[in-house]
Amino acid sequence: MKKIYNILFALIAVLSFTSCSNDIDEVFDKSSAERVNDAIAEYKTVLTSAENGWLMKYYPKANTKYGGYNLLLKFGTDGNVTAMSDALGADTKATSHYKLEQSASIVLSFDEYNKVIHFFSDPANPAGIGNNGKGMEGDLEFRVLTATADSVVMLGKKRGTKIVMTPMAKDADWTETINQIDDLEQEMQFPKYTCEVNDVKYVATTSYRTITFTSSNAEDGSTTIPYIVTDKGIEFYKPITLNGISIKGFNYKGGDNYEFESSDAAVKMLGVVPPISEQVISGDWFFSVANMGSYTQTYWNAGNEEVSKHYSPCNYAVFTTSTFDGYAGHWGILFNVAGYGSFIDITPTIVDDDHISFACPGKFGLNGQYFYSWGQMYMIYALTGDEGSHAAGVAKTYKIELLEGTTKQPSSIKLTDESNPNNWFVLTTSMPESLF
Template sequence: MKFRYIILVLILFPLVFFSACKRETDPIFEQNATLRVTEAIQHAYDVLQGNEPGWMMKYYPSDTREFGGYTIFAKFISNGQVTLTSDINEDVITSTYGVVQESGPVLTFNGYNKVIHYFSEPGLDNGDNIGADDTGMKGDFEFIVLEASADSVVLKGKKSGNRMVMLPLTGNQFETLSVEYQRANDVFRGYLLFKLENQQGELSDLGYNMRTFQYASDGNLNLQTFRVTPTGLEFYEDAELSGVRFVSLAYVQPTATYPKGYFSDANNLIKVIPEAPLNLWFRNNLWSMSYSNVGATGRTFWNTARTNLTNNGISLSYYYIGTYQGLQGMVYILQNGAVGGLITHNITLVPGSEDQVRISLAGNIYNLGGGFGVAYWSAGLNQLTNPFNNRTFRVTADTSDRPNSVLLTDIAIPTNTFRVFLDAINNPFNN
């Protein structure tokens, strides 16, 4: 019996010893892991703030990247404050940020900053009605820090999973390079259609939407997502068009054959050719109107509108036609800005034409502030629509390259004309 007891002790002793050792070493491993994360967080802070001129972030919202790519410029000025601007927002805004501990260091822009939160706000709130009402562009403002060095900071969007890289700026590039990117965006915004020219010189339509290309027949499949840069287009990953692979397309200046220039791969095998037809330029922008720029036919209706509005105690401060926050229609600013509203109109491009649109009343009413509703429409604004309703207009301009003013001329009634402007015109009845 005693012999059996000794054997049992000998068998159990190693197990007890191992268990005791394991309990003693667990805290060491936990401390080591915590220490590593703490050091990684401090290292990220040091790298971000270590480059005082700032960083350029290649930013891509949405896991499917259907909203294109953008460039954000950031200066991390302390452990808690960061200043941001971007290629599509000229504002320079300072807010809070942090590098926090999760499974590893996470860079979070935790204070609201329109520059970056524009991409994560619901479509109803981002100002342009981009994306779904509840999810918007599905962009990130929190990023897992994968690598951090003086040469680059590699991030992974927590929500999208997209790989995003931050590159160091030098000198005053935060101020100067951001302006170059903003100018490039302004120019690119004027390109509304694109054609693809292959190696044989054959042209085909190229689908385009929000900084993505795809073959027109693909719908929203096989998106080629890119950022706009001062020298051309840079893609999220290797792209392919007409059998040619590339990661960037350089902009080539205009020639007689290509009046708006084109974008091409390094070997000039393909060309992506931008176009900006006047009817699309008109439809996609918001244009200001005034009495002095209305033809004889339209003035009759404007006179009636002015009388009716005055009798109802309503003043018209601004009057626009075109596209506002993704909606086509007419925008009215009333009572010295206290009331604003939009009434939708269909602005349809005439098939086979680059300079004709047909305008008709759609009739949906949107309150933009101050309780705008159907009562304002009935009080005289309806008269302003009459010379437009169910009419086809030719769009002309002094230049075809993103004109600041265009003339609308009724195809059937030549005296029914409207010269409209991108610049706002105050008090339209007296200007």
């Protein structure tokens, strides 16, 4: 009898196992490779079904320090993608290959050089943004989290930044879209901004596409958030809280007060047009030796000749605020020498609305100390009168004249040494083709 029971138990176990096995087979009726191929095919259908392409909100670098950019992307069934962005403007469009593949998850990869897309990942950024050898540190591979006809949400494979794509309207013109964004960005640019939140005042400044709010209450400190430019204003990477109020971004209203309004209309921000002397130290201003006085040219040419003997000629020079890792926040001259940065601190003092003085405190970032000793000291001497001692009180004062643009958006200014009319130079907001 015991033997019969054992046989029955064994038979029941076999039947139970068989039943479970059938359930498993019904659930997993395809191999893992087949399921991956199906997912890839599904995602490709989503990507290629957007008739007028996608608007990608792209944030390079893990800490999003360079802000966000708009990329327009049209994916073809032939494996090619056409791209345009507000970083390079509507005049630049490029087509290259893309692919979807399995790599721990489904990954969208831009695996062929594309001038528009690779602008953000090129280690030698064409606009000189970022550290040499790193550039803007953008991703070219993205893990697809969700993909529907309404949106595609991804994470940068290396940097981990969140990337969202939404379909372009069928009747939207790409060129008009990019031009509208670029034009609005220019219109919204101010040296600084002010806003008041529940009786607390803030001053805001921008660098690349990040904005920093500094509270009038010293104990509150500053809040920095990256943003992307939209057709209405600016949209933050994520909401920020100022004095208890959550803000997602601002729409630009304009008017005599240059007014911005938060997305929910709870907070207003105003663009501020400061004196031109303040604007010298709040933006990026490029030098050109062709637009210098005879005295100034002599020293800049001598300095470049010496630097060339030691290394290579200077490509460009710009008054700017450093964003380099470990040296952010310093103001001075950034020289680019064959792709390498040389940052020399300059101490500006605003004398009045149209006068400013410059001194050299003897502080250097990146390779500044080397290039300074190799010849850039000549340029600094012409600017400040400093012969290398960096002594207090050694400075030169300049009168500032507006040459091109408006007081709100000056594009070209001339600075003339009050003690030497032959020591003058013109600064522009656009980079010249060459420094020399």
